[in-house]
Amino acid sequence: MTAVSIVFIVMGNGYLVQPYSANAIITVVVNIMYISAFFWASSAKSVSFHHTMREAQKKAEAAREEAVLALRQVAMLLDNSGQGFLFFGPDMMVSGRYSRACVSILGREPAGRNVAELLFPGNDDMGGLMSRSVAGACAAAAQGDVIRAEVFLSLIPKDIDVDGKSLEAQYIAVDGGVMLVLSDVSDRKSLNAAIASEQRRMEMILTAVTDRDDFFSAIDEFRAFVAEGAAAWREKTVPDIYRAVHTFKGTFNQFSFKTLPAALHDTEARLREVMDGGGGQSIADVADLVFATEWGAILDDDLSIVSEALGADFITRKGVVSLDPELAVRFERFAANHLQAGDLSQEERGVLVELSSIRMAPLRHALMDFNRLTRQISQRLDKEVAPLQVIGDDVRVDPDRFGPFMRSLGHIFRNAVDHGIEHPDDREDAGKSRAGNIVCKVAYDSQGLTLVISDDGRGIDAEALRQRAALRFPGEGAETWDLADLVFKDGLSSRDEASAWSGRGVGMAAVRAACAALGGDVDVSTEAGQGTTFVFRFPAMSARVAA
Amino acid sequence: MIPTPLSVLVVDDSIIAQKKISALLDELGHTVVGLASNGAEAVTKYIHLMPDLVTMDITMPGTDGIVATQRIVEKYPSALIIMVSSHGQEGMVMAALEAGAKGYVLKPVEKDKLKDMVQKVVDRYVLRS
CATH class of the missing domain: 3.30.565.10 (Histidine kinase-like ATPase, C-terminal domain)
Structure with missing residues (x-):
């Protein structure tokens, strides 16, 4: 309404600076009449100033309430999305505002803690990498370089294991820091792991059947390794025992064993540390380290997969009605000795040749x-x-x-x-x-x-x-x-x-x-x-x- | 949007990787103006060719990709260098970014990944300047 009046006045003034023609004067007078009529009309409606102010105040209040409600709704959405949202700055400290799920996902209140310590507890290397990424991202963002910030943040791992959970993380550069969005994907991961483990189980059973000889001779060899124990390594070197562990790892991996390859991998890693540490430890200590693991129990555990599927005596019979190996060796010797004799028939010779290489x-x-x-x-x-x-x-x-x-x-x-x-x-x-x-x-x-x-x-x-x-x-x-x-x-x-x-x-x-x-x-x-x-x-x- | 054709220097100690990245860049409408198979050669060729963009392998015999990036950026701060890295090289990528590289792609280099990274770098550093 006021705007309309001002337009009228400006128009009036415009005319006023023109030479005073009769038309112009009439126009001005008409305009003034319009304005007066307008103000009269307004007051006639009895709209008091006080009332107008109260209306405005009410509206402002409503708008504020609406904003608070909207904020609450956003917070509710964030809190109930199941995802964790939190902020941290270049100092890596998590701010006081975070969604409720952060606490359950991370297993503790994140506010005021170092975010690298929350995501990668005890892993200083990863903490260092993360704080360098964040520093690089914040510096880039401060210069308005969003792409560079994104590139830096992409170097932080997105798949994280915290507190026994598998998390997926997303890092987004925001004003003066980084927003972290966390999702708990443990259920999906454990389903995938279950599928993979079932596949491995089937592979192992299949191997035991199709590759019987190698399967059982590898087991025999490993059982001998375990039975001889640390004593067998006294005269050897650390690299010797390391190689043995490494080869067993490869063999049992090939046969899709469930736990044994991973356990051997751990031992191998520890031996690697010993070797990289300058070789201060004696072979006896190192061998004790290797045989501290209950290898027999792990092997039996893995083999139970096969015996459950194929029956307990599959393992004990080694898959075949077999000839006692000692007996086979005796047959071979017997055959070899008799082949030396001259007066043999064609058939006898044939049988003896077969027999002499019965195990070949x-x-x-x-x-x-x-x-x-x-x-x-x-x-x-x-x-x-x-x-x-x-x-x-x-x-x-x-x-x-x-x-x-x-x-x-x-x-x-x-x-x-x-x-x-x-x-x-x-x-x-x-x-x-x-x-x-x-x-x-x-x-x-x-x-x-x-x-x-x-x-x-x-x-x-x-x-x-x-x-x-x-x-x-x-x-x-x-x-x-x-x-x-x-x-x-x-x-x-x-x-x-x-x-x-x-x-x-x-x-x-x-x-x-x-x-x-x-x-x-x-x-x-x-x-x-x-x-x-x-x-x-x-x-x-x-x-x-x-x- | 019409893609900006860029002149590119491809740095990799593997001839096969050089070929592969060059072919991808070609498909994306860019022109490979030079090849280098180690860091020292990369620095020399950069000064000589002044390409719009460099793809830089990290582990190379002699001068590696990080040192080469550092030397190029020292002289030419606006150089656009994209690192080509393998999984598990995050620390080295970080060092390269801190040395002034603009981005990175993971091996094996695929067309879409390379396209996205080049596009990002072009949008940010070429069109706006």
Whole structure:
């Protein structure tokens, strides 16, 4: 209403500065009449000033109440969303305003506490990384650089385990600090874990059936390791026992055992610490450390999965109606002795030859068994690997003698898939088939047994390995080592972190040791972008060609 | 919106990775003007080529990606460097960001991830300046 009056006055004034025409004067007078009429009309309605003020006050009050209610509703929404919302500044201290769920999610009142301490208790490295991220993000945000702030915050882990819960975190740069949104995803995680564990259980049962021989000989070997205990290691070194643990870990991982690989992994990690700590501890102390774990109980626990599914006597019978191994050895000796005799019929000779190698197993089968390992690893690494090709002579070997060597080959296949074979896209870019190829060749002649394992992956960067070796083993002349020295050096890995699948650089040393134990030697060659080839040679008499 | 074609220097000690990243950048409409396979080469080529953008591997023989980033940013504070890193290298990425890198992508480098990061960096540092 007032605005309308002002327009009139301005208009009037406009006319007033014009020369006083009759029309203009009439217009002004009419305008003044309009204004007067307006004020008269207003007062005629008896709208008092006091009343107007009270109305305004009421409206303001209502608006304030509405705002408070809205805030309360927002708080209620935040409190009941099940998510935790909290704020912290560059000093990492959580502010006093947070949603109720924070307390249940974090297990304590967050206000005034260090947020890194809440999310990563006891993990100083992660705390340091987080406070550097937050400092970088706050500095960037202060300069209006939201993108940079976002980049810094993206370095903080989003999947967090706190207080036995699995949390998902979201970090958002806001004025002068960071907003943290927490969701408890434990239920979803535990469902996924249950599915994964069921898959592993099925894999283990399947392995026990399809890979019976290796499955049980690995168990026998591990039981012997446990039975001999710490005493067997008195004359050995810490790296020896470390290698043994590492190889068992790989073997039982391959057989999809439930708890044993993880327990061995923990022990391996502790041994690594001892070795990195400068070797101040005696082998006796270290062996005691290894055998402090109740390995037998863990093994039996894992094996109960198989016996529950396949019946208790599956384990005790080792899956077959078997010949007593001692008896088998006696049969072999008997056959070998009688083969020396000259006057044998064709049939007698045939039976004795079979009998003399009753325990010998085809090398081809043992190699084909690594198909499952390469398939498992390639699936988990999103890679593609064609089925293993095994070509060459049908050679049989004594499983007791060759068992440890064959199991150590898991390291070769594991490394081939993990480090050698590239991702399918990368392979395609390099003009290769999307699926990597691993080929095993077996040859047997008067010189002995030759086993060649080659992949068509990216090859080994010998120079990088040499530099790493020079750093890790200063003063040992690593600069002049050849590829085999580097590849088989104990404790040297081409990766910074050991993954669950690739090792810590001890596996390859175990392969060479197992090969040497059979009187064999190994050579390696590589070509960048073309692949890597391992050649194992064993003296004659360590195997025989099938008749 | 029309994408801004950028001139890019690709730094990686793996020839395959160089090829792969170059092909992706090409698909995204950018021009790879140079390749470098270690940090020292990256610094030299940067000064020589003055590219709009650099993709920088972290672990390389000799001078690594962090030191190279530091040297480039010291001379050219407005350099746009995106780190190419692996899982588990968060600490090194942090050092690179603190040294002045603008962003990072995780290996294996995928088209969408690279596109998003380049777009973010372009929106923030190229169009507005």
